[in-house]
Amino acid sequence: MYKYLIVFNDLEKLIQTGELKEGDKLPSIRFLSARYQCTKSTIIRALQELEKRHMIYSVSKSGYYVVKKTNENHVRYSSVIDFATSAPDPDVFPYLDFQHCMNKAIDTYKNDLFIYGTPKGLPSLIRVVQRQLTNYQVFTNEENIFITSGVQQALSLLTSIPFPNKKKTILIEQPSYHLFIEYLETHGIPVSGIERTAEGIDLNELEHIFRTEDIKFFYTMSRFHNPLGTSYSKKEKEAIVRLAKKYDVFIVEDDYLADLERDAKADPMYSYDDSSHVIYLKSYSKIIFPGLRVGVAVIPDCLAENFFTYKKLLDIDSSMISQAALEVYIKSGMFDRHKQKIRDSYYERSKRLVASLKEWSSMNKQLFQYHDTNLPCVHTHIILNKKVIVQPLIRKLLQNKILLDSIEKNYLSSFPKEKILKLNVSNVKTERIEEGVYKIIDELKRI
Template sequence: MHKFLLIVKELENLIDNHTFKEGDKLPSIRVLANQYKVNKSTVIRALNDLERRHIVYSVDKSGYYVVKSTMIPNYEEEGAIDFATSSPDSRIFPYLDFQHCVNKAIDTYKQDLFIYGTPQGLPSLLNIMQKQLANYQVFTKVHNLFVVSGIQQALSILTALPFPNGKRKILIEQPGYHLFIEHLMTYHVPVIGIKRTSRGIDLGELEEIFKTEDIKFFYTMPRFHNPLGCSYSTEEKKKIVALAHKYDVYIVEDDYLADLEHDTKADPIYAYDDKSRVIYLKSYSKVIFPGLRIGIAVIPDILLSVFTQYKRIQDIDSSMLSQGALEIYLKSSMFDRHKQKIKSFYDQRSQLLHAALEQQFIQNGDLFTFDATVKFSLHTYIKLNDTIPANEVIRRLKRKSIWIEPIDKHYLPSFPKDNLLKLNVSLARMDGIEHGVGVLINEIRQTAAAGHSKFP
């Protein structure tokens, strides 16, 4: 890594972790040059990069200071700890980099961005995405790629269109992605659930469902499952693909957090298919920002024509301006730099949460269990002793300004719910995670001592 990039990264981390707080003065150029054993011009280059992105500002003859943010969420101002929100932290959105890309896109494409495009997407962006997807072991042709307005749009289209197997029901993991569950319920789509835990799913049960039920496709989050945080093993992925081929079922793979993966050998389910059964979906919401509303769908040849038709009817095309800006962002060094930054940002929080849960489990293992394998995910959970009602714990925590969201919406209404508390670290303050977990466990113990029954 270049010296100036190392300085940029370390100063950003110190600011993110509140070592340098808003309004604080940074060490002088001379001090930083001595600290990093570089010349002053390298330090100035790093500080100019931070200033260009409005992270620091300079005062003539005084030095550099941390910018005061106007985007601090209210829960931080109130001292609350948010384990509920799964949205990305707005403080690390690449505002200025992406603003540059938008301006560059307008200059580059001019009027092309302000007319209707094609249902498939901006051709130059598709070429970039094809090359990028190869980094995730998703090897596909450009004609199989579709830009979609977020993963939700792709799921909506796939749910509505007829599949070659002529089947009607959707199979989803339980718990699972709550917005897709809401979509299925709203449109009265026939749906079946299969239980997923930290140990995965029962492959015998999966085979029985594939064999006996009218399953159109199986929707799954193999990597960093929401809300559990766990991932399938390579062997599980291979067996799921084999069962899909054996029983004429399609797989819809939601790989929304692929950019946060640490294991270079962890390939998606798509990598074990022959490109005929697995529909691969990837989002840019978590790694860039949700308002971008751009995702990518890899569609098998046999579904290309009908997917094109349904997408054209639904929205003609996705935002051409967003697509043009994303293309410039992806092919520049900005995306890779931001990806490393956001991975480091979330890793620190994930590891703090894991360590805090591990320590509490040693002392309070009679109250809860947790998945010790989940160390680098935005999502995780704890499973309460069956005599302790999760909703009562959540109610008590709210009085202590610790926010946890009920797990209920992640289940189909008719599916048996586990006694879980889901925990997200996207917006949890670094300096509040350990304290928040301590209060959480104390409230669990207080609830247990009060003799609450899980069932009224």
């Protein structure tokens, strides 16, 4: 990350948390330069960015001051504690940054953005993405990268196109991504499920399914599983890739929260694949905002031609304006700045949720079980007592302004469902997490 963005992030956080209050004078440029061990021009650039966002203002021969707010409606507060919504928190959307990138993209590309592009995606964005993917240990050629309208489009295309193994059935973890499950069942696609728990997956069962069933591809979220919040170990990832190669089954790896990873040694399944059996998917919607609808699919040579043809027939190309703006956003360093900000924010929320659940589970083992993964994620879950009826619990909590979502839609209609309560903190403010958990436990005790 550029040094000025580190300074920008730190000062922005001090203002947003109130450590630097309205009207306060910021430390001098000389002081900040010494503190961050950088040039004065770097500090000035960071201050100018804050000034553009109307967070500070300069006074000639005096310095920079925090802007006084004339309208307190900018602070969004809801009495509802929302553990259901998994989309990014609107309060951390990079509105101004992305507006700048949109304007810059239009100015740079002009008419090119308003004509048909290519089904593969904006070539300049693909080059930027190729370099960025190396940060996730995904090394590939430009020819194998496709820009899609979100991961959902990539999944529908992969479900539709013929595969070299000539197999038909999709294998999906249970529970899993609800919209993909709905897509498969709505279109009558042959599908099988395999149980995934907090402890992982039964590799013997997976091998049995690969060996005996007609599996086209296995859809998995190898890290930060939705809704469980768990990640596969390195050993599990390697074993699954070996089984896929052995039985000629493709893996579709949905790495939708890769940008939240804090462990530099945690690599995707794709990095262990030496036989072109892993298809890698990445989303930008979860780290920026859902409406962006830009995803990346890394497609092996044996599937690239069919993927290109089917995508061309489906939508001609994905939004060129969104692609161009994303390119500017990444190249400018704004993406890395925002990623760091989001990662830190979600990590603090996740840690608070984990701490609260651990504390309450130790005192209420008869009510629920919580499996500590040691890798806090915005998603997590608790396993309820078998006597608890989930839907009435969710309705009762809603009356107390606690919003939860049923896990039933995360299962295939024919698959046995666990008594699981899923929790997501991406839309819960840190200071309200413990309050929300307390109310959930209190209601469980009543039941």
